[in-house]
Amino acid sequence: MNVELRKKAKELLKTKQVEMIIGYQRGPDGISATPVFITREEEAENLIWDVYCVYNLSNYLKDFPGKKIGIIAKECDVRSIIVLLQENQLKRDDIFIIGVECSGVIAEHTLASGKESPGELDFDEKCKACRPSTPRLYDYLVSQKDQKDKGVLPEENPYQDIRKFEAKSIEERFKFWQEEFSRCIRCYACRQICPMCYCPRCVADQTMPTWFSRAPDLEGNLAWNVIRAFHLAGRCIDCGECERACPVGIPLREVNKKIEKDIKELFDYEAGAGVDQKPLLSCFDQNDPEDFIR
Amino acid sequence: MKNIYLPHVVEIVDVQEETPDVKTFKLKFRDNVVEESFDYRPGQFVELSVFGEGEAPFCFSNSPTRRNVIECSVKRMGQVTEALHEMDTGDTVGIRGPYGNGFPLEDLKGKNLLFVAGGIGLAPLRSLINYCLDNRKDYKTLTIVNGARTSKDLMYRNEYPVWEKAKDTSLHLTVDCQEENWTCMVGVVPKVLEQIKPTCGNSVAIVCGPPIMIKFTMPTLLKLGFCEDAIITTLEMKMKCGLGQCGRCNIGHLYVCKDGPVFSYSQLKDKNFQF
Amino acid sequence: MKIGVFTCHCGTNIAATVDVEKVAQAAAEFPGVTFSTAYNYMCSDPGQNIVKKAIKEHALDRVVIASCSPSLHEKTFRKCVEDAGINPYLVEMANIREHCSWVHPEGEQTTAKAIELVRIAVAKVSRDRPLEMTYTPIEKKVLIIGGGIAGIQSAIDIAFANYPAVIVEREPSIGGRMASFDKTFPTLDCAACILTPKMVTVSQSEHVTIHTYSEIEEVTGYVGNFTVKIRKKPRSVDINKCTGCGVCYGKCPVRVPSEFDQGLGKRPAIYIPFPQAVPNVPVIDRESCLWFTEQKCGICQKVCPFGAIDYDMEDEIIEEKFGAIIVATGFQQFDYSVYGEYGYGKFKNVITGLHFERMVNSSGPTGGKIIKPSDGKEAREVVFIQCIGSRDEQKGVPYCSRLCCMYTAKHALLLREHNPDAQAYVFYIDIRAAGKNYEEFVKKVQDEYGAIYLRGRVSRIFEKGDKLIVRGADTLSGAQIEIEADLVVMATGLVAMPDAVSLAQMLHIPYDQNNLFTEAHPKLAPVETITSGIFLTGACQAPKDIPDAVATASAASVKALGLMVQDKLAREPLIARVIPELCSGCRACIEACPFSAIETEEIEDLRLRRKRTVVKVIEGVCTGCGICTTACRMSAIDLEGFSNRQIMEELAVL
């Protein structure tokens, strides 16, 4: 299928349908995949697509405004592209989505343990909540006939862990997150790698007013991590990039998932469902639940 | 060891509105001992802090030779300058410094000096001009070219009559576009320089203004015969610490806050204006 | 920054529980405060003079008044500081009366809270920005949607003040529902006699333009500057050539049920809806006209002496600008077919009130005879059933339609007048006759016209021979009642027009669960909507009788004229403001704004060195609710007067 991918990429560049293709290439370690930005046909030979292609490349789309960009995207990445389209951060005509069928990608951190072959490696957590699938939006689909049945099995209950955690006592929950957030160094990798974090100036960086402390202390870190997740409500498509990027191992997906679960329960809302979807917090239903209101 | 971030407390003793968005603040030290010992050279700057809002660098706009107070001209731009513009006489702010190298006063001695200023760029030059006037015998002719977008944006207007009258001193004012009742020159600074044709022999040009003006003035000066070492300028850059530590104001290996803000054209050309 | 704090004793209202002097002393220590004092009544003239004097003497640039609720005196003190030369938006109030002295007992805690409230106000005022009123120009023309009595009255009022008005009416003629009424309660004036002169007045007014057979296509803009697209449906008759001679409809071979007569009579395919129609120009009903259905006939074109018939006429869209819009779209009858037990549609002799109106009208389809539609024989025993659809949460609407009681009484009266042998029976739940001479009227109908009022519901109607058996209960006597009636008249309720919701959405005005348009305030702003510049009149807001419709029409006209007479529209500056550098152009705010007060614009981004789309606030439309500020993740949109910096500063000193 890499052959097909490369062929399509060359064609797109040759016919000038796109100026650049954002895809994956084999990383310096010879195993993992890293982003590659291809502008010349011959470079297309470097393109790959396999279980090591973890990254959500849609984050890079904002770097090339006004350019015609081809992008290789799996289902989760496509959903983030959809949200970006919803939020007018992209023009549909400017992007050419080369959809790839995905049956799960590996958990990148397990590479460090020395394991290398797909069989040995765990699938990424995010894939366990996702059905192996064809992207819901694409301009060209590269199908993955050969690998279809090796995919990850979706969890029966994707929010099981969240529910388990919710059942803990308030003190336990606080202690857990206090410890997790205390490690945060405010490097903002979670923000920078998130395709949805495109604000010209993040509230964390604003000074008029300063919304919360920029010092990496408990208050500042908790406020940052809460508001980061909150600002992703109805927008996070669980590509898991924030958690992967976090150098100190904060389980950020567990916060994102919590909101994802809540908005599903409360408002039957799922991020990135379609281009015409209204933003979660810019619409309402007369009958939204209000049992929490006195 | 002394906390290098601890500012001296100064009181605003006067606020002058120079232009619609520039105010000049006259500052007086609370502590007499500091007042006595504080010394600076034209071209240096201070970190001026509004307590609780932050700090920003401002050059001295008055000459150390006539100093009852410290003067800083502030253009309304961001958080600190906005807060400063809200302030009034009697309010207190902090200053720490002076920082930076300042103008090479010794090197300028015995030279004809051409001052080229655009907008608020006149602030550091005013300090130097008045310094030269107070040490008049050390310097030869003084030519001042001062441009602004409109006549409203001309700074230090009450100095002009004094400068015009001073010995061997000429003042050329210019605005970008013709206005009603405007009798001085019209056109951007490089154009005006070409008209004035200041002498380049034994001369030093001191240029200060917005980046775009500096960019276009340099070639004009070279064309007029100024050599690269004889053109000096002061640069603006985002600065936080003023100490050469925080890492944002460097041009190549030079820190504007510490190794500048005064540079010669030859220095900058070497650096390719590398940011 | 030089803040002055002025603490009010309010007689003993504050001073009884709060140590006012202590508050004033404490306030003097707050950062930025250079003057603090207390006085007995700050809002009194001497009190205000203290403020003014202190502003001058101490060169104050911001003021905090610690007294009562800002809802009482915020305006007072804004004016006060403005008089003293301070921007009126550089004043804040600390509510130490309603929120403190009146609700807490005397003691240290209460004084401490008062001090805190002042501290919060001082913090806020330190972040206040001077603001100026904004002005938007006003298009001096009023759009009236709907040409019924309410719309007509509005147009007359506006024309009377010499301002132009444009009526857009969907039907071929103005006149609305009232044109089909016979008499009006309680005075029994002939509806046509009082309506027709108004129709003539409005049609002859040089200030009024009437677009009949037209609908609103699109509304954009905001108060003072609405741009409206009006779709003129093809009348197929040139309104300028036609003289209303009537030859064409005399010769038309087609006969279809007449809408105006509620289907009781027939009309040709080219027709005027009723004799007094304005304009008195026929329209071709393309659904039934043979030229359009079968491409033949063409008689009307042949007979028209003026060549006014134009089969090729097409939809025309015109665009006009308006400063204000009056919505007078009226109501429709409740569709009571949901009451299967009453046999509407099945039993020809079960009719609605509007049928009755046509029947009783001497120029109507029956020539004023009250007949049984089944056989054309005169009806003697007539049963009226009230509250059809009204006050019925299950099948109808929960509200009372207000006029059914009255028109039923009128019908009962007219019945006897037209046929002295007839007997009216009225089934009712309650008689609601709250109006001038209304109760008297009902009483008269009962006493002098012998109408029999039965309190109860009709359970069933069925045919027996050529009679209708009406079975119901009289809850007052407790008896089961059966009436052999010739005719049953349903007093159907008034409900919103079928397309009310789409119009509301077009106009960005809210509507309630019954699709009736919602007024800005049920008591204090009954003809305004929350969208400024759009007003409501008549039954589109709630069921109204003619006097109420006319009254609200005049009220709405006054509101619209209030805009018309201004040169520019002054707007409070407490509105949203976009900081373009922070805006990503995601348009979450546009989606959330209830007033459509935000639009996009393209700017040159200095930082990114390229063009980029951001949003901007339409100053004339923004109401200052601040909903956009929270929809915006990047805080790129802020609200003057309640800005992020102000609120965060308040929180910082807590």
Next chain:
Amino acid sequence: MNKSQIPDHSPQKNSGDRNLKAPIKDFEPKIVGFLCNWCSYAGADLAGTSRIKYPPNIRVIRVPCSGRVNPLFVLNCLMNGVDGVLVSGCHIGDCHYSEGNFYARRRFAILKRLLEYIGIDPRRFQMAWVSAAEGERWAKLVGELVEEIKEAGPNEHFGGNR
């Protein structure tokens, strides 16, 4: 200890004693209420004009609409040691701006659950609808809030440092 007595800790004070708070017995919670101008603020005014007594622990921040209340305001309060935060607006359907409270309801439904999830006592952040006519209800609400937050105890996790 009165937290309002400002961030006036000595320079030597380090994070070690940040949790130094008053014993719970004398604990007088500090509650911040964000009240919409048209309903809840007016309701609180009515409580005043009706002279209905309630505890003085609440500090009211007036906002035009509950839809104006940014979750960052709420977080800011909690992070600075405020013991309880209330957002109060018009009843559904009564919003002066017709829709503001719908947005607020949705937004804070998410925030409330999220705060609970990370271990912040649900009593510390609450929402209520109070109309302009409900002076009595306002007074009762404040009374109840104060009691609940007293039970919850001081918000000692945060703000000791500031």
Next chain:
Amino acid sequence: MLKSITKEDFFTRVGELSNDFEIIGPMELPLKGIFYQSILNTEDLYLGDGFAIEPIKKFFLEPSTRLLRYPWKNEPGVESFSPPERERIAIGVRPCEAKGLVLLDSVFDPPASSDLIPNSAPGAGKKSSNRAGSTYQDAFYTNNRKRTIIVGLACGRPDRCCFCTSLGVSPAGTTGMDVLLFEIEGGFAIEIITDRGKGIFGALGKELSEEEKKLLTSVNNKREDLLEKKIRVPESMDTIFTSDYWDKVSRSCISCGICTYLCPTCHCFDLIDERRIKLRCYDGCSFPHFTLHASGENPRPTKKERYRQRVFHKFDYFKINFGENLCVGCGRCIRFCPVKIDIGDIVDKAPLSKKR
């Protein structure tokens, strides 16, 4: 002086020292990694082969330092925070990190200049002096350095990101150390380097036998060979400043702060006034707002300029100013980069043209 000491004795001694000193050292958090922390129980001290995620820098140039406070009163004023005085021992510091501190010293603790007000500013127009770095001593950093004894730990298992030897740092280097530990069978070999080191561990352990010394030397000699990654560091990068290369290598950069925050030598910071306190917090040249002027002008508007700045600061500017590279080859920025940007590789492969 080289001695050997059993693990037990070592930890006992550390336990004793913890009465008088704050002990800082690596601690392993399960599933999360290794973190330098204030150690309350000596058992928590992790002295294995793994590397801490954050460098020891965070105890010297802290992620946030409170510099000043402005008391809340009518009369605005300002007070200084006095730096803490408690003495500390940092245990388990890697040679690269210790070298990093020495490099930071040249910025924050330069040889004392005669005064803070330069009376003779370097004349513009003249050739500027070679050393253009800071001449201001930072009280907070200097104090942290003064009050901390560094007990290093030689590296036994460098990973594939480590490239310290390419920058003149040895896995058993002693630069910046007071004491250096070598893991040996049953305990540590302990090298006392300074008097401060002697003061705490001098009385401990027994002299190494000649045999042991030999063994250690042979192990130490092999340490450098364990590093797979070797890069060529150019003398100057001047010639490729304007190259397209920077655009290419920076494209996948996401502009986060991982590389700068985790770097033992990166020291860019921001000064922030927050809640009436002036804080010094980490900042990084990779962030888009780092150099953004209030006017909207940004001299480093894209990733290209920002990434180039990072490389040049490390391998060019700092060298001009201080004669050394501002990189110790610890590999953190490579190890933790979410998009696997490899600074070593980038420097190594930089297409340097011939000198101009």
